Structure formats: structure tokens, C-alpha cells
Amino acid sequence: MINAFTGLWKTSGYFRFGIVAVVFAVVMVVLSFFSPYKPMESYAVAADAPPSLENWFGTTSRGQDLFWQMTFALRNSLAFGIITALLSRIIAIFVGMYSGYKGGWFDKVLMSVNDSFVIMPVLPILLLLNFLLRDQMNWFYMSLMMALLGWAWDARLIRSQVLSLKERVFSETAVFCGMPTRKIIFREHMPYVLPVLFSTTINNLLWSIGMEVTLSILGLTNLNNPTIGVVIFWANQHQAMISGSWWWVAAPVIVTVFVFTGFYLLSVSINEFIDPRTRLRMKGGAA
Amino acid sequence: MTFKHVFNKNFGKYLLGRVGQTIMVIIIGITITFIIPRLAPTNPVELKIQQMMVSGANIHPEAIKAFREAMNDIYGLKGTLFEQYVNFWSRLSRGDLGPSIFSFPRPATDIIMKAMPWTIGLLLSTSVISWIFGNLLGGLAGYQSNRRWTKWAELAANSIRPIPYYIFAFILLILFCFVWPLFPTSGAYDPGMDEHWLDPVFLLSVLHHTFLPALSLVLTGLGAWLLGMRALVSNIISEDYVQYAEVAGVKKKTILYQYVMRNAMLPQITGLGMSLGGIFSGALITEYVYGIPGMGQLSYRAIVGFDYSLIMGVSIFSIVGVSVAVLIVDLLYPIFDPRVRLN
Numbered sequence: 001m002i003n004a005f006t007g008l009w010k011t012s013g014y015f016r017f018g019i020v021a022v023v024f025a026v027v028m029v030v031l032s033f034f035s036p037y038k039p040m041e042s043y044a045v046a047a048d049a050p051p052s053l054e055n056w057f058g059t060t061s062r063g064q065d066l067f068w069q070m071t072f073a074l075r076n077s078l079a080f081g082i083i084t085a086l087l088s089r090i091i092a093i094f095v096g097m098y099s100g101y102k103g104g105w106f107d108k109v110l111m112s113v114n115d116s117f118v119i120m121p122v123l124p125i126l127l128l129l130n131f132l133l134r135d136q137m138n139w140f141y142m143s144l145m146m147a148l149l150g151w152a153w154d155a156r157l158i159r160s161q162v163l164s165l166k167e168r169v170f171s172e173t174a175v176f177c178g179m180p181t182r183k184i185i186f187r188e189h190m191p192y193v194l195p196v197l198f199s200t201t202i203n204n205l206l207w208s209i210g211m212e213v214t215l216s217i218l219g220l221t222n223l224n225n226p227t228i229g230v231v232i233f234w235a236n237q238h239q240a241m242i243s244g245s246w247w248w249v250a251a252p253v254i255v256t257v258f259v260f261t262g263f264y265l266l267s268v269s270i271n272e273f274i275d276p277r278t279r280l281r282m283k284g285g286a287a
Numbered sequence: 288m289t290f291k292h293v294f295n296k297n298f299g300k301y302l303l304g305r306v307g308q309t310i311m312v313i314i315i316g317i318t319i320t321f322i323i324p325r326l327a328p329t330n331p332v333e334l335k336i337q338q339m340m341v342s343g344a345n346i347h348p349e350a351i352k353a354f355r356e357a358m359n360d361i362y363g364l365k366g367t368l369f370e371q372y373v374n375f376w377s378r379l380s381r382g383d384l385g386p387s388i389f390s391f392p393r394p395a396t397d398i399i400m401k402a403m404p405w406t407i408g409l410l411l412s413t414s415v416i417s418w419i420f421g422n423l424l425g426g427l428a429g430y431q432s433n434r435r436w437t438k439w440a441e442l443a444a445n446s447i448r449p450i451p452y453y454i455f456a457f458i459l460l461i462l463f464c465f466v467w468p469l470f471p472t473s474g475a476y477d478p479g480m481d482e483h484w485l486d487p488v489f490l491l492s493v494l495h496h497t498f499l500p501a502l503s504l505v506l507t508g509l510g511a512w513l514l515g516m517r518a519l520v521s522n523i524i525s526e527d528y529v530q531y532a533e534v535a536g537v538k539k540k541t542i543l544y545q546y547v548m549r550n551a552m553l554p555q556i557t558g559l560g561m562s563l564g565g566i567f568s569g570a571l572i573t574e575y576v577y578g579i580p581g582m583g584q585l586s587y588r589a590i591v592g593f594d595y596s597l598i599m600g601v602s603i604f605s606i607v608g609v610s611v612a613v614l615i616v617d618l619l620y621p622i623f624d625p626r627v628r629l630n
Contacts, residue, residue, distance in 0.1 A: 014445070116312045118561065121609040123568035124602035128320055131590055131598050132327040153561075210451040214572050217453065218587050232457075241472060246465050253457045257450055264449030 008273055015269035021262020025074060028255075032071035037064070039072040039226050048245050058247035061238045066231075066251040073226040074255060077209050080139050080227065084208035085201050087147035088154070092200070095151065096158025097185045097193070101166060111159070117152035123214065125149065130220035138222065142215075146208050154200040158193055165189050195274045202267040206260055213256070228252045298621055309614040316606035320599060321375050325368065332358040334593065361385050362596065379603070385596040395600040398585065403604065405475065405581035409497065410563075410570050413504035418559055420505075421512025426548045428513065429520025440513065448510035452569025456503040456576045463499055470499045473578030500577040504570060508562075515558060519551035552623055560616035564609050 008015040037044045043063035051058040057066035099110040129145060130137055162185075165171060174184050209228070215221050216229025223230055231252045235241075240248035332355060339346065346354075359365050362385050363374050378384070384395040428437040447455075464472045471477075476492040483489050523529060524547060532542050574583030582601055589597035 112308070112311075115308060116315055119309075119312050119564065119610060119613050120316055121564040121567055121605055123564075123571065124605035125316065125319055125323075127586060127590075128598060128602045129323050132324055136327075206449055211568075213451065214453065214568060217572055218575070218590055220590060241460065241465065244465075246461050249457055250461055253454055253461070256454050257458070260449040260451070260454075261446050265445060268445060 004273065008269060012269040012272070014265040015273075018262050018264075018266025018269060021259055022266065024262070025078060025259050028071045029075045029078065032068075032075045035068045035071060037068050039069065040064070040224055048243075050245075051247050057251040058245070060234065060248050061240070061243070061245065062234070066248065069226055069231060070251055070255055073228050073231050073252065074259070076139070076225060077212065077227045077229075080143055080212055081205040081209040083140070084143040084146045084150070085205040087144060088151040088204055088208075089197065089201060091147065091151040092154040092158060093193075093197070096155040097162050097189065099155070100159035100162030101181065101185055101189070103166075107159075111156075114152045114155055117149070118156065120149070122149045122211070126211065126215060127218070127220065130215055134220065139225070142212070142221070143208065146211060150204060150207060150211075154204060157196055157200060161193050161196055162189055165192055195271070199267045199271050202263055206263060209260075228256055301621065302618065305614060305617050309610050312610045313607055316610070317379070317603055320602050320606070321372060324595075324599070325371075332362060332364060335595075338593065384600040384603070387594055387597045395594075395596040398597065399582070399600045399604050402581050402585045403608075405579055406567075406570060406574065406583070407608075409501060409504070409574065409579065409581065410566060413501050413570070414508060414559070414563070414566050416501075417505040417508035418512055418555070421509045422516045422548070422552065422555055424509075425513040425516025426520050426543060426551065429517040429551075430524060430543050430547065432517075432521055437517075441517065444510035444513045446510075447507060448514065450507060452504055452507050452566070453572035453576060455507045456500060456573045459499050459503045460576065471496055475579045496577075497579065500573045500579060503573055504566070507569070508566065511562070512555065512558075515555060516548075516551060519554060520547055523547050523551055549623070553620070556616060556620050556623060560613045563612050563616065567605065567609050 009019070041064065045055060045059050045063055045065050047059060047063040048061050049055055049059040055065050055067065057070060059065055060069070095110055095114065099107045099114075126145065126149070130142070133141075165188075170188065171184065174188055179188075212221065212227060213229035213232065216223070216227055216233050217236065219233055221227070221230065223233060232249065235245075235248040235252075238245075238248070240246065335358065336351060336355060363371055363378060365371070366374070382396045384399075386392040387395045387398055424440060428440050431437055460472065463469045475496050476482075476489060477496075480489055480492060529542060529546060532546055537546075570581075571583035571586060573579075574581045575587050578584065582605065586598065586601050588594070589601060
């Protein structure tokens with residue numbers, strides 16, 4: 001584990017950038033617990049101040065310090081994304097692994113449902129749902145809904161892995177030895193699926209944070225709980241771009257770009273590391 | 288390749304399967320939009336009445352009762368759940384979504400039909416441009432994988448790819464409307480102009496206003512197509528038939544465009560179909576950010592004005608629109624892939 005880490009750190013610029021982004025995100029999240037202001041406390045600092053040594057990201061028209069607000073926003077957005085990714089993992093793993101392993105009509109039915117979910121445009125459904133349930137909607141229900149709508153593509157990837165694993169000799173041996181299906185799936189096949197699972201988790205995490213931002217920009221979430229999208233929503237509400245306080249939009253945009261790019265490059269570098277062809281190339285052999 | 292080659296018996300089977308699946312997606316999607324409002328503890332009619340009461344109007348209880356019944360009738364909330372469901376579909380088939388509350392009594396369908404062309408235009412032009420350029424660049428990058436420019440292109444593509452569409456829209460907005468004001472911040476054309484599509488001045492104004500939103504959609508998509516194509520091409524060029532062609536002295540251009548890219552294009556076509564839903568959500572916010580009068584702007588107006596039939600219409604039209612678009616892309620597939628044509 002430590003060897004893999006140092007190896008990646010030495011060879012991959014993507015990995016180094018990714019780790020820096022993760023450390024940045026963790027530091028922001030930890031800082032949010034030591035914030036001198038409450039998350040949405042207004043007129044705590046001078047309003048509309050551009051970025052300075054005192055207010056690193058500037059302040060909003062409602063007199064909030066953007067740096068401290070972003071620490072809360074990042075914490076809430078990440079928590080939301082992680083919960084959604086974990087919940088949808090549960091569905092994706094079960095559907096993908098059982099469907100791939102069992103095959104037959106079971107597989108056919110599940111996969112046709114799966115494909116419908118892959119094509120289904122998620123945003124319109126979420127728009128309607130949040131529109132009607134705005135007052136009842138808390139972030140947990142929302143991440144549950146997002147998980148119910150966002151598992152399909154990953155289930156397909158996992159299934160395709162299991163399909164090839166099923167044909168391997170060790171699977172047949174396990175069946176002949178009388179190992180129960182559940183054990184074969186989770187003890188024998190799971191380790192092979194883990195790498196795919198890891199990169200799909202990061203992608204799903206980014207997807208769900210992005211969806212939350214989309215809904216927040218349209219004003220469909222709890223607007224008193226700062227997330228990256230909520231900060232942008234308030235900036236739009238106060239016409240930040242037109243009145244000239246561009247930093248109000250720039251702060252969430254820069255943080256998002258940094259964290260999204262970092263997390264994504266982290267998953268790319270780990271994927272490349274797992275792929276044996278790249279490792280060979282790194283050692284100077286023929287790919 | 289003739290018409291007969293493409294449309295043989297196997298293609299018919301493929302067509303039937305895909306059309307069937309699309310219909311299923313549409314039915315599931317629309318049924319969900321039917322169920323959600325009925326599961327909600329507050330229905331739109333009650334919300335509207337609440338809103339009227341809050342605004343301080345002193346209304347007679349009898350009037351409210353009459354109003355409630357009239358509204359229930361207009362929004363199809365009368366009768367048992369099954370009757371409502373049947374009624375819902377029969378009204379939908381006539382394109383009747385009820386009047387918009389925001390601009391009463393204009394039908395919601397009417398308003399959506401006016402917004403739709405903007406969204407379709409933006410979506411179609413940007414996804415096609417970004418798909419073509421991304422694949423061309425990706426093909427070249429995969430073929431010349433040891434050149435310096437491919438390393439930079441890969442780095443740029445990898446950094447852009449995870450950034451959501453609307454975040455990119457904000458970046459361009461800050462850079463080119465604020466820091467270096469080259470483009471207008473909002474609207475689809477100069478204020479005070481009439482929509483005369485044949486007038487060159489109007490067209491130029493539209494191009495000027497929509498350039499940045501289009502660019503933000505094209506650039507974000509470009510990264511993903513480039514990386515996908517590069518990976519596919521670098522796998523294919525190590526195959527025997529390509530090396531044989533190289534040894535046989537076939538021109539490099541011919542190898543790249545006709546031997547390698549043609550094969551690599553197939554998964555990319557599937558990818559285009561799959562990504563349309565995502566591009567659609569991205570375009571919605573981009574439109575809203577740049578104030579283009581399409582579906583994105585409309586959703587925002589509907590949400591703020593609590594316009595139930597309008598938001599319902601936006602959801603239903605989007606589900607149908609995206610599913611049909613995906614179907615059309617998928618039906619192009621056999622034209623490029625001889626294997627699908629044969630079996």
C-alpha cells in the first residue's frame with residue numbers, strides 16, 4: 001500500500017495534483033469547524049469587499065466572508081456527494097454482480113431496467129421532485145433520490161467485469177466445491193471489481209455534487225444551508241456579475257474547478273496504475 | 288453502401304428493439320412525473336390557494352371551494368387515481384398540459400414550444416461540433432502518441448473533462464464579459480430587436496450573444512471525446528491489420544482515417560447517445576446563466592413563479608426529447624458499423 005503510494009507519487013503528476021486537492025478539501029472541511037462566523041450569518045464583515053489579505057476570497061453583498069462560507073459549502077457538498085455515492089454503490093454492486101453472475105432471464109430483465117435508467121434524463125425528474133417537495137426535502141432524501149437515479153451506468157460496468165470473471169477457472173472450481181453464490185460473488189469476485197468500483201465512486205461523487213449544484217442554482221434546495229450551488233445561487237440573486245463583485249462567483253467556481261479536477265485526476269492516475277500495461281511502460285518494457 | 292444494405296431484416300429487428308426500449312423509457316419517465324405530484328403531501332392546487340390566502344386577499348370560502356374544483360378539473364386531479372392516469376395520457380396525447388399560471392391563460396405547451404428551438408439549436412450545434420473536433424483531435428493524438436503536442440492536449444483534456452458545463456460557463460463569463468468585455472453578459476440578441484431570422488443584423492446579434500455559451504459547451508465536451516478517441520485509437524493501431532497495412536505501404540492518411548478511426552468511431556457514437564442527457568442538463572444551466580430564452584430560463588421562471596403545469600411540461604418534454612434524440616443517434620449506428628448490419 002505504502003509502496004504503491006510512493007511509486008505513484010514519484011511517477012505521476014496527476015496523482016500528486018490529486019493528493020494536493022484532497023488535502024486542500026480536507027483542510028477546508030476541518031477549518032469549517034473553527035469558523036469565526038455562523039454559516040449564513042450576514043453583516044458579520046464589511047459588505048462587497050474584494051479579495052484582500054483580511055478576506056481571502058472577498059466578501060458578499062450580505063456581509064459574509066466568502067472564505068469561511070466556502071469551508072462550510074465544501075463540507076456540505078462533499079458530505080452530500082459521499083453519501084449519494086455510497087448509497088448508489090449498494091444498488092450498483094448488487095445489480096451488477098448478481099446480474100452478471102446469474103445470467104439468463106434474471107440478467108435480461110435487470111439489464112433492460114438498467115438501460116432505461118441509463119438513458120433516462122435525470123434532471124427533469126429531479127426538477128419536478130424538488131419543485132413539489134421543496135419544504136419536505138432535506139439533503140438525505142435528496143441524496144437517496146439521486147442514488148436511486150444514478151446507479152445504472154456503474155452497474156453495467158461492474159456486470160461486464162463479472163461476466164469475464166465467471167468464465168475463469170477459479171469460479172468453476174468454487175462452484176464445484178459447493179461454495180454458495182453469495183460467497184463466490186463477495187469473496188471471490190469482489191477483489192477484482194474493486195478497482196472499477198473505486199473510479200466509478202469518484203465519478204459518481206462528482207456527478208452528484210454537480211447535480212446538487214445544478215438544482216441549487218435554480219433555487220430548488222434548502223437555501224439556508226450553504227453548499228457550492230447555494231453560494232452561486234445567492235451571487236446570482238444579488239446580481240453579483242452585473243454589480244461588479246465577480247469574486248462572489250469566482251470563489252465557488254475556483255474551489256469547484258480545483259476539487260473536481262483534482263479528484264478526477266486522482267482516479268485517472270490510480271486507474272492507470274492498476275492497468276498492467278501502463279505499469280510495464282513505466283518500467284521501460286514493451287506495452 | 289445502398290439503402291437495401293442498411294435496411295435488411297436484421298436491421299429491422301435492431302430497430303424494433305431500440306424503438307421499443309425508447310417507448311419504455313418514455314412511459315416509465317412520464318409515469319414517474321405522474322406519480323411524484325400525487326405522492327407529494329401538498330398538491331399544486333392547494334399550494335396556489337395557500338399562496339392566494341397569504342397575499343392577504345379576503346376570499347369567500349364558497350369562492351375558494353369553486354376555485355378548487357375548477358383548478359382540480361383543469362389540472363386533471365379529479366376522480367380515482369386510475370381515472371386520473373388515463374385522463375393524464377389522453378390529455379398528453381393532445382398536447383394539453385393545462386394553462387400556465389405564470390402567464391395565464393396561455394397554454395403551457397405553447398410557451399414550451401417557443402423556448403424549445405433555442406435549446407435544441409444550442410444543444411445540437413454544440414454537441415455535434417464538439418464531437419467532431421474531439422474525435423479528430425483524439426484520433427490524431429492516438430496515432431501520434433509520442434509527439435509533444437499530444438502530451439499537452441491530453442493534460443488539457445484531462446483537466447477540463449471533470450469540470451461541469453455551467454462552471455465553465457461562469458469561467459468564460461468572468462473572463463470575457465467582465466475582465467475583458469468582448470461579449471454581452473445576457474440575452475440571446477440585442478434588446479429591442481424583433482425575431483426576424485432572415486435579417487442578417489439579427490443573425491449576427493444572435494451569434495454574438497450565443498458564442499460564449501456555445502463555446503463553454505463545446506470546450507467541456509471536447510475533452511471527453513478527445514480522451515475517449517485517443518484511448519480507442521492507441522488500442523487499435525497495435526492490431527495486426529494496421530501493422531500489415533503499414534508494412535504494405537498504405538498511405539498514413541488512409542490508414543488513420545479509413546482503417547483506424549472508422550472502427551474507433553463506433554463506441555463514440557454510442558457515447559454520444561449516452562451523453563445527451565448530461566449535455567441537456569448542462570445546457571439548461573448554461574442557458575440560464577447567459578439569459579438565453581430556452582428551456583433553462585423557462586424552468587427557472589416556472590420554479591420562481593410556482594407554475595405547476597409549466598414545470599410539468601418542461602419535465603415531460605425533456606424526457607421525450609432526450610429519449611428520442613438518443614434513439615436517433617443509435618439508429619445512425621448501423622450506417623457506420625457493417626457488423627450490426629449483418630447480424
